[in-house]
Amino acid sequence: MTETPARDKAADTAPYKHLYLVDGSGYIFRAFFAIPPRMTSHGVHTNAVFGFTNMLIKLLRDTDADGLAVIFDHSGDSFRNEIYPDYKANRDEPPEELVPQFAAIREATRAFGLPCLEQPGYEADDLIATYARLAADQGLRVTIVSSDKDLMQLVAERIDMLDPMKDKAIGRDEVIEKFGVPPEKVIDVQALAGDSTDNVPGVPGIGIKTAAQLVEDYGSLEALLERAGEIKQPKRREKLIENADLARVSKRLVTLEQQVPVEADLAGFGLREPDPEVLRDFLERYEFRSILNRLADKLVANGGEGVVPDAKEVGGSAAPVTSEAPAERPPGSGYETVQTAEALKAWVARATEAGTVAVDTETDSLDSLRATLVGVSLAVAPGEACYIPLAHKGDGGDGDSLDFEAGAPPQQIPLEEALDLLRPLLADPTVLKIGQNLKYDLEVLHRYGVEVAPLDDTMLLSYVLEGGLHGHGMDELSKLHLDHTPIPFKEVCGSGKSQITFDRVPLDRATDYAAEDADVTYRLHALLKPQLVTEKVTRVYETLERPLVPVLVAMEEAGIKVDTGQLKRLSNDFATRMGELETEIHRLASRPFNIGSPKQLGEILFDELSLPGGKKGKTGAYATGAEILEQLAAQGHDLPARVLDWRQVAKLKSTYTDALQNQINPKTGRVHTSFGQAVASTGRLSSTDPNLQNIPVRTEEGRKIRCAFVAEAGHKLLSVDYSQIELRLTAHIAGVDALREAFAAGHDIHAMTASQVFGVPLADMDPATRRRAKAINFGIIYGISAFGLAQNLGIAQGEARDYIGAYFARYPEIQDYMERTKAEAKERGWVGTLFGRRIHLPTIRDKNPARRSFGERAAINAPIQGTAADIIKRAMIRIPPAIEAAKLEARMLLQVHDELLFEVPEAQVEETAALVAQVMEGACAPALELTVPLVADVGVGASWDEAH
Secondary structure (H helix, E strand, O other), X not given: OOOOOOOHHHHOOOOOOXXXXXXXXXXXXXXXXXXXXXXXXXXXXXXXXXXHHHHHHHHHHHOOOOEEEEEOOOOOOEOHHHHOOOOOOOOOOOOOOOOOHHHHHHHHHHHOOOOEEOOOEXXXXXXXXXXXXXXXXOOOEEEEEOOOHHHHHHOOOOEEEEEOOOOEEEOHHHHHHHHOOOHHHHHHHHHHHOEOOOOEOOOOOOXXXXXXXXXXXXXXXXXXXXXXXXXXXHHHHHHHHHOHHHHXXXXXXXXXXXXXXXXXXXXXHXXXXXXXXXXXXXXXXXXXXHHHHHHHHHHHOHHHOOOOOOHHHHHHHOOOOOOOOOOOXXXXXXXXXXXOHHHHHHHHHHHHHHOEEEEEEEEOOOOOOOOOEEEEEEEEEOOXXXXXXXXXXXXOOOOOOOOOOEOOOOOOOOHHHHHHHXXXXXXXXXXXXXXXXXXXXHHHXXXXXXXXXXXXXXXHHHHHHHOOOOOOOHHHHHHHHHOOOOOOHHHHHOOHHHOOOHHHOOHHHHHHHHHHHHHHHHHHHHHHOOHHHHOOOHHHHHHHHXXXXXXXXXXXXXXXXXXXXXXXXXXXXXXXXXXXXXXXXXXXXXXXXOOOOHHHHHHHHHHHOOOXXXXXXXXXXXXXXXXXXXXXXXXXXXXXXXXXXXXXXXXXXXXXXXXXXXXXXXXXXXXXXXXXXXXXXXXXXXXXXXXXXOOOOOOHHHHHHHOOEEOOOOEEEEEEEEOOHHHHHHHHHHOOHHHXXXXXXXXXXXXXXXXHHHOOOHHHOOHHHHHHHHHHHHHHOOOOOHHHHHHHHOOOHHHHHHHHHHHHHHOHHHHHHHHHHHHHHXXXXXXXXXXXXXXXXXXXXXXXXXXXXXXXXXXXXXHHHHHHHHHHHHHHHHHHHHHHHOOOOOEEEEEEOOEEEEEEEHHHHHHHHHXXXXXXXXXXXXXXXXXXXXXXXXXXXXXXXXXX
């Protein structure tokens, strides 16, 4: 860190009173992610430049600044990399479309006549710190325009901050609210807590809240480290002593340099009107016509005086980043029914000009691959929405409760004419399309030859921001964020036997309902999208969830072929098996009864056979759930074991072999599952209608069902499965050197664990001992108890407890990870994956011990399972373009947690298998370098079972 003072001329008296120092680098990324993709006619990407320009305009008009400078990060390393070579090492490279815009953004700054500052060896924050100090020393008031928490250490009597995301001033009180300490102690707190974004190490296991308390208790970081031996908590004491030097290094990393030898003169930061010719040339070259048109008169008048417009003059793009829900009229007022081509053209033009449009489809079915497109709704601003009916029949029913009247079809634009008008808009790369669960709409529209891109999905925005806290359906989000209850579906279509399809809803009611959906979606997007930046989950949304949508669309449309003959045979076999089991169960019970009746089963088990553990519920009937029956079966009782067998076969028959025959799409001859992208809080995908992820793979019956999923003629099914990915991630995340080395060497991890935990030489390893180690290996990361392990292995609880104790004695790092993660989860309320996904744990602080214990187990497993889910999503996004680039014809059909299933022409199996395995094994790069190798196992066959 240099001791050279800033040049004297930088401190020359400034001819202004209030200096704004803009964190230009922060503006760049906010602009890029807030503005939809746009290009000039020459193919130059400009969305970040456009957003940045509008943000400058808004700032210049909405503040009292009479001095202003924009500061950027220099492209090279800073002095911090000399202190700590891994500083910021885990940051992703900026998006490919953004890099060329960096120079243009600096050009935009200069076009407005503003100082554009950066300096080799220093970060923007250091320059801001230096200029803020110099200006404050002169008695100027300084406002730092940024939401970056690292700058909060600078807040002082004459220095405050302005969060441009929330248009919120940040002073001393706000810093205390954020960090729990005043600005002068922020660096001590940051040094202890570290920062995963910048790869500042901190002290493991200490978060912001704990750090603040420690700093307050001991006065400073140095005092705390000197007295670390006084800390009462053993693990915390040990961590502070072990990592004292790391904490000191972290403090040097987070401390902003206020003595940068800056070159620019403070006196030159006074605001002045830009050169109109320079500004006009800039706006014309980057084709910012909407801004240019509004400034046209001012650019030629008075030599450019007053050239910067009011933010309102720039329109909807003037403030692309806002965290406030727009305050326009409430949803539901003033919607338009579009019934002519001229009216639709006008809406398309408005959407194109706005650059952002919310889109929703109305259909007559929840099955996107069979549904008829009934209408489309658009919203271009809060309260400005329309509905375009396309297939309404004008027949509401026969005197049902909704009192609809039968009649001739209403006036509508012919379907193909309307779609021809909508296609250019929905495919326009410069117009962002917003939807709620947009995957459904994409599949419906694709069947009509309509492509939709680029896109944003409010369901996924909510999921990334608050996964685990609540549902992400539109109605729930509207009530939560907008305090508005949308029109219920049953209010327009009825319910039960009287329910009608949407094509029979009168247009006035259809418009109110459909346009409101688009309107609410638009408002939710304006509220949720900016929060990605403030919550630091932009990478999760932009690199995982959003690009996965078209991949899932293609998979759902592809479907998978099933052998109906095999399904029928299996249904008959299962029926026979159920009959055999029923006879056996009745014999064991000494009388016939309804096996499917919990009440009758409970009476047999606990009243007549007097088996232990009978507990009656509120209804007076005994509990006979799977857990109860499994406990009884583990104790050696035959009847509950046979009932479990019967239930499994019955479920396979009803859920799969019977139901699948009815779920075959008549047009494709294939089964098309629906992947739930915003369901599991860990980031895992779910599968419904039918659920193809829950077919048991370890039972003979389950494998028989997989035999019914087959490849088309001339093709094979290719299964590529991550080998023991969660164990590998456990070794990496918990830092277990023994497991890391074993994975690197390709050892049998379960045999090695058995050898190390139970002291059995590998040469003498028997299957039973290896099985015990395998059960522990997988059970530990799910927080398994001695009771659970005892049940799994059929051993006494005491013996199981000893096994777990021996495991932790051999791998203490895993127990440390578990305790550390639980503590962090309780402090923050969430845990994170290696890629930044946040998994919220609402029960982690619950007063109820059972619910709290559930939250603790989830906290332990979620970072591991969530990271595994992120990794396979990264692979799924990369595989289709890799297949296309290699000119292969494989199609990705299914994802079942750690497995991907493909349909591949027989002649391309070997090449496709190698390509897919390569992509999957390298899916972490370049964002993350694991300390264990990822391994993808490959299987090929005519059926799913054969390939698995």
